Amino acid sequence: MSEPTTHRLQPEIYYYTFGPNPPALRVRSGDRVVARTRDARGYDETMAPLPEERKQRHPDCEYCSSNPLVGPIYVEDANPGDVLAVQIEAIQLTRPSAWSRHNQHFGCFTGEGPGRRLLFNAPVPEQQYDWQLDLARGVGRLALPNSRIGAVEIPLHPFIGSIGVAPRFGRVETALTPGEYGGNMDCIETRAGTTLYLPVWVRGAYLAFGDVHAAQGDGEICGVALETTAEVTLRLWVLPGRALEWPRLEDDTHLMAVGNARPLWEAIQIAHLQLVEWLVADYGYDRWEALQVLSQVGTMRIPNVVDPAYTAIAKFPKRFLP
Amino acid sequence: MSEPTTHRLQPEIYYYTFGPNPPALRVRSGDRVVARTRDARGYDETMAPLPEERKQRHPDCEYCSSNPLVGPIYVEDANPGDVLAVQIEAIQLTRPSAWSRHNQHFGCFTGEGPGRRLLFNAPVPEQQYDWQLDLARGVGRLALPNSRIGAVEIPLHPFIGSIGVAPRFGRVETALTPGEYGGNMDCIETRAGTTLYLPVWVRGAYLAFGDVHAAQGDGEICGVALETTAEVTLRLWVLPGRALEWPRLEDDTHLMAVGNARPLWEAIQIAHLQLVEWLVADYGYDRWEALQVLSQVGTMRIPNVVDPAYTAIAKFPKRFLP
């Protein structure tokens, strides 16, 4: 096969919504895209803030200010009913620091979020945490002055926190609320070596991404991971007629299906049903036998219990495929 | 006061989303709007279908096909941080029939909806129910050939099922999913004599409405009410600087606050917190004394447990206001 076209994407405007915003780039199936992402608050690798005039702005309304996105990328020949396969080739961290944060009204314990203040809740003490990243060794370090341990050093595992296409039904969604289109799933598995399959809902797909995390635990309990910047390399493929209802992922070892919903149990149901459907449609499994095997060998990860929609991933080991 | 300007709105295009779609009408605070709505499937008072070319269409994507909306109405001087007060002056039913429907994959018992198929569920038997409306007597009649009772005749209480403004954060939402902007709340109280207060999130507000119900029970359990057409008369007022987070309603007897969310308990929390806030901000109640009184005299209605976001209304009797 011929060498793919590589596009270097330098966004002028960063968007805070997933939707058919004016494309920043047009590509074809098989092309490669390389782009530098800003962190969840818009800082770049030098910690320079994102200038106001480069943020998605409309004089008539305000935007949720988390997760500025690179894109959108318009994929020629991507039509509703197709799948956009996003092969994550590399995520190169580009800054020796990441920050995390406890916000007063966000996170698993508060149950709150932008636009959803529960006025009787105690605010969580607002606090920023500055992690130093040793990119050569692949670790992050945080001083803990109030704890006996004094500091921790944790392995880094960079991944894309927010990546999706324009949503279904003409919806435009914030970069904070994942859904049937992907979005802010905070999925550890969205890393180099994984292919992400996204349903195409709007012709052109309108892929956008950002919010790279250097590390994160399950659930993203405090609401914020190790937020940093990266250079992301993706290869994009259109799979015609492979209609999906929800995102999926695949790597060397697992088939994975995603549900994004509230309540969490619904996200779990969606993910597991999609995984069974995949086993039936593509791997010759009988539906009920697939349910039995999945029930005994499947694993489940809960990436996010903090966003307006929660995320669940159901995973099936490929060693049990024919 | 001078006579308000009355606008007769005849939509060319019916929208299936709430958002800053091209305005169908521009009005000023204090104006009156009269419009004829189509039913949830787009039929008019003669049961003529909505022609495809008059539906919100975009060549690049499909829309959820429920609840075509009249509007949007651009309200001059409505700015973010203001409230749009919608005084519902009249809802005149215009057709001697309404239909309801059991859909295979929608409703309280299935937990499904557009884009959310739970593949292992039994489909509910698809069935249309044709109600005859006697508008003079204000009753609806349904033949029940398989039941001992043979038929029922129920009182009608027309109300607007879907009414809202452009959502927050630049979102565009389907006419099926209510939220912080109003929308498909299926609220019985959204009837003549009630004023609905909607937060203005986008300058101009972009009010839209449709989906009038001739009658409906709590929860909208089967997913569909008595769907029909009506002529709706609204008076619109801008209340500057009266910022709200969620919709509210008011009639002669009650203050009411609305939560639209999943899970339902969250919608209930939102509604009750907003109601307490209202009592504190406008009626001189101490926060905790307001909580106590509300806990003893408040009522709660659950209009919808079928849509992608559920609706709860918390109600406080005005007889307990100073």
Next chain:
Amino acid sequence: MSEPTTHRLQPEIYYYTFGPNPPALRVRSGDRVVARTRDARGYDETMAPLPEERKQRHPDCEYCSSNPLVGPIYVEDANPGDVLAVQIEAIQLTRPSAWSRHNQHFGCFTGEGPGRRLLFNAPVPEQQYDWQLDLARGVGRLALPNSRIGAVEIPLHPFIGSIGVAPRFGRVETALTPGEYGGNMDCIETRAGTTLYLPVWVRGAYLAFGDVHAAQGDGEICGVALETTAEVTLRLWVLPGRALEWPRLEDDTHLMAVGNARPLWEAIQIAHLQLVEWLVADYGYDRWEALQVLSQVGTMRIPNVVDPAYTAIAKFPKRFLP
């Protein structure tokens, strides 16, 4: 029919669980029981506390200290698979005062309860509210020194907050957590003129009750109603072979079915399914026609969103029965 036997029940021991505790009374189907209940904290009509030695105690464990119950009443000829019909003949308030309370870690806004502390929550300010009851006029009055209104006077509507039988499967449950056996449902409808139908799970039924409320709003939002004492008169009937899965109620105007569960949506599903089943089994409704009619004329009340299981009541107007 001959005059029913009337039993005056003066409990020696007050139980804090629903289960096959040693019966305080044995009755037959058709008998009447009159008993004086203590309030939710065990005070009697003179505000005398419940002595420790008269509380259900076991040297080996502690009990949840809310809702001391009168009973249990062993009903001869009540067998598993039967229904115990509890005809509530009278609830006579017996004290000119009721108290309510805000507890630090209980109520709709905290989501906490006994054994379920969410350590990061703000405690709600602990506060007792003393309501004066004018039993002749049927109103309760509360001074509100911190609010502009100064005081409120509200109508009383006494009802039984906790009433149930021994649970299913050999379970023993606290007087705080309702379930398939009834229990702490906090149902406004559990008042004079209503008949409560409880499934018999254990031979003898083991009916117990207490926790009379002088008044209460939907949801019992702060966690506590107007707690007071009463003399309760019940007539008990065994309906053989009329097996139920969940409690039901009936009065002059409505058939009602109850669900007690978390999450709330599940309680709502249970209640509505049971109501449909009732219409089919006893009133000749076709299942799907019953669903349609219920969807259009049904009402729903949410008595409690504070206890370890939430309660939902689905109601069907009897005017639509053959």
Next chain:
Amino acid sequence: MSEPTTHRLQPEIYYYTFGPNPPALRVRSGDRVVARTRDARGYDETMAPLPEERKQRHPDCEYCSSNPLVGPIYVEDANPGDVLAVQIEAIQLTRPSAWSRHNQHFGCFTGEGPGRRLLFNAPVPEQQYDWQLDLARGVGRLALPNSRIGAVEIPLHPFIGSIGVAPRFGRVETALTPGEYGGNMDCIETRAGTTLYLPVWVRGAYLAFGDVHAAQGDGEICGVALETTAEVTLRLWVLPGRALEWPRLEDDTHLMAVGNARPLWEAIQIAHLQLVEWLVADYGYDRWEALQVLSQVGTMRIPNVVDPAYTAIAKFPKRFLP
């Protein structure tokens, strides 16, 4: 230290509830217990059924028929406010077969369970699956006649599905519904090499266990794992005054805390809050620094989304302890 006393427990009666049932054995802190468990339907290692007269039976009521338990074990000197540490020394599978099952009205997709039938749901096709266990190689094999793959062979990882003490507040709970006392948590981590910490709610603790699984996936999606028999060896310790609210586990690599509740989000909150509390109380972590580190390095497993209470486990790697 002197050799611990080893008790071989041969139950006469198998209980279907967790509660202060008549003890089958009395032990002291430090003792070892060895017992053979029956499978979830009561079959022993020869597939002989459990005779009716050896099942917990009461002439007055029926029991939920899943998970017959070995015990209860009365632990001398175990008092409310203490912790019972259960050191799982060995789980030796004793039968070359396991069965799994799809039941009509149970499992993640139906949302149903004993006593909770949703009458409109499609029954899942009832089907038993017979797994052959090669205990020497530690694998299980299932023929899949309707699937292309033909059969699967999966690694075994035996663990105890149900283990707990008498519940709190005088409750008696089925062997199906986990809670603040442990119970049917279906936790993969409850395996040899792990210590389970259970709060003592009733003097004597009344430990019981059963329901060993040869293997299981996250969520126990179909409702049933690989059910089989085993010989279980436990060492029991009383930790005086180490009061817990919820169960915990510990192995070589992780501290783990458990929440058992509905909705699942509540179980997740409970588990994570308990884990933070543990880090603060025993490891000198500052509360907010613990939250930050847990948010970045914690993992979460969801063992069960099928039982009347769901289970979540929050896990903290011990490498990040001082």
